[in-house]
Amino acid sequence: MTLIRLSLTDFRNHAGADLAAGPGLVALHGDNGAGKTNILEAISLLAPGRGLRRAPLAEMVRDGASGGFAVFAEVLAGDDLPPVALGTGIEPAHPGRRLVRINGGAAAATALGDWLAVLWLTPAMDRLFVETAGNRRRFLDRLVLALDPRHAQHGNRYEAALRARGKLLADAASADPQWLASLEAQLAEHGAAIDAARQHTLAALSAELAQQPDAPFARPLLTLVDSEGEARAEPWTAEALRALFAGRRRIDAAAGRATAGPHRDDLSAVHAASGRAAARCSTGEQKAMLLSLILAHGDCVARARARGRRPVLLLDEVAAHLDPSRRAALYERLAGQGGQAWLTGTEAALFDAMPGPVTRFHIAGGRISAA
Numbered sequence: 001m002t003l004i005r006l007s008l009t010d011f012r013n014h015a016g017a018d019l020a021a022g023p024g025l026v027a028l029h030g031d032n033g034a035g036k037t038n039i040l041e042a043i044s045l046l047a048p049g050r051g052l053r054r055a056p057l058a059e060m061v062r063d064g065a066s067g068g069f070a071v072f073a074e075v076l077a078g079d080d081l082p083p084v085a086l087g088t089g090i091e092p093a094h095p096g097r098r099l100v101r102i103n104g105g106a107a108a109a110t111a112l113g114d115w116l117a118v119l120w121l122t123p124a125m126d127r128l129f130v131e132t133a134g135n136r137r138r139f140l141d142r143l144v145l146a147l148d149p150r151h152a153q154h155g156n157r158y159e160a161a162l163r164a165r166g167k168l169l170a171d172a173a174s175a176d177p178q179w180l181a182s183l184e185a186q187l188a189e190h191g192a193a194i195d196a197a198r199q200h201t202l203a204a205l206s207a208e209l210a211q212q213p214d215a216p217f218a219r220p221l222l223t224l225v226d227s228e229g230e231a232r233a234e235p236w237t238a239e240a241l242r243a244l245f246a247g248r249r250r251i252d253a254a255a256g257r258a259t260a261g262p263h264r265d266d267l268s269a270v271h272a273a274s275g276r277a278a279a280r281c282s283t284g285e286q287k288a289m290l291l292s293l294i295l296a297h298g299d300c301v302a303r304a305r306a307r308g309r310r311p312v313l314l315l316d317e318v319a320a321h322l323d324p325s326r327r328a329a330l331y332e333r334l335a336g337q338g339g340q341a342w343l344t345g346t347e348a349a350l351f352d353a354m355p356g357p358v359t360r361f362h363i364a365g366g367r368i369s370a371a
């Protein structure tokens with residue numbers, strides 16, 4: 001997948017920007033605060049989900065603008081397909097509602113996943129292995145989504161049923177058991193689908209990682225674990241989940257939340273070479289594991305989708321943290337695998353040694369110029 005054109009209107013510090021990019025590597029350089037990450041964030045909004053900052057939509061509107069923003073791209077979704085026009089944004093009248101257009105027609109955000117998969121690595125993810133399970137779960141679900149666009153729908157329905165059950169349980173005296181059972185049946189159905197998709201993604205990713213060398217980017221061993229950090233012995237089946245939720249009504253009512261289920265699972269990572277849990281690895285080792293995970297995932301998605309449909313990679317400030325030999329290895333791999341990767345850095349020189357076709361831009365004060 002390749003973004004051949006990107007245009008931003010009143011998106012963060014970009015009043016109006018329009019750029020054309022080729023396949024292969026895209027290098028964005030500019031000073032701190034120039035607007036580099038904002039460009040990556042705009043691209044991330046062209047896939048389902050909340051984008052790489054998970055920010056509220058209203059926050060993305062340029063300060064001083066009239067209240068709306070727009071991101072538009074022309075995307076080559078595959079070798080054999082004509083370009084597709086993807087757009088998203090908000091209008092001043094409805095600041096909370098994300099609008100999505102595909103080839104000019106209104107569409108649901110989840111439909112973007114049929115055309116574009118985007119994977120990213122940002123400095124904010126450096127602490128993924130030591131922060132909350134919720135963030136790791138969201139990270140895992142994004143990986144799943146790139147392989148299986150329907151994952152978002154299961155997730156949304158599961159969350160909705162979870163909230164509805166929580167409300168019913170909060171008022172246990174008037175809770176209608178039949179209504180509760182029907183919500184739990186929905187939880188079971190979508191929960192089992194979510195779990196199966198996660199397991200499938202982890203199996204594909206692990207197989208991909210197993211073929212890759214430990215160097216130059218550290219290889220992680222990945223497993224799905226429960227909220228106690230214990231490896232899950234069995235997949236969640238719909239029957240098992242129905243029984244679980246029915247059996248935990250009282251506990252969940254007392255806790256004020258659903259205390260067990262796929263929404264509590266966690267991604268565990270172990271540094272393959274040292275056998276150490278990721279959370280106990282050095283910052284550099286953790287970054288290296290995330291990088292190899294993202295690269296391997298790109299390979300998985302490219303393999304699973306039709307030819308030429310490798311996800312677009314957004315690598316924010318990744319180059320600056322690698323030593324020169326690892327940086328060269330990264331560029332070589334990105335250029336060799338095809339697809340498109342957007343990289344940012346504060347120095348143009350970081351990108352001097354990039355092989356293959358490279359589109360270079362200089363960003364300054366929300367202005368983008370070819371470099």
Ligand SMILES: Nc1ncnc2c1ncn2[C@@H]1O[C@H](COP(=O)(O)OP(=O)(O)OP(=O)(O)O)[C@@H](O)[C@H]1O
Pocket residue numbers: 011012013014030031032033034035036037038039059060061062063346
């Ligand atoms: N809604 C907004 N309107 C205008 N400017 C904004 C908005 N949101 C963020 N900004 C500003 O946009 C500028 C660029 O942010 P961005 O994160 O893209 O910088 P960057 O080039 O990635 O810098 P760094 O190298 O420090 O990571 C920042 O000064 C930020 O405060």
Ligand SMILES: [Mg+2]
Pocket residue numbers: 036037038316
């Ligand atoms: Mg930045």
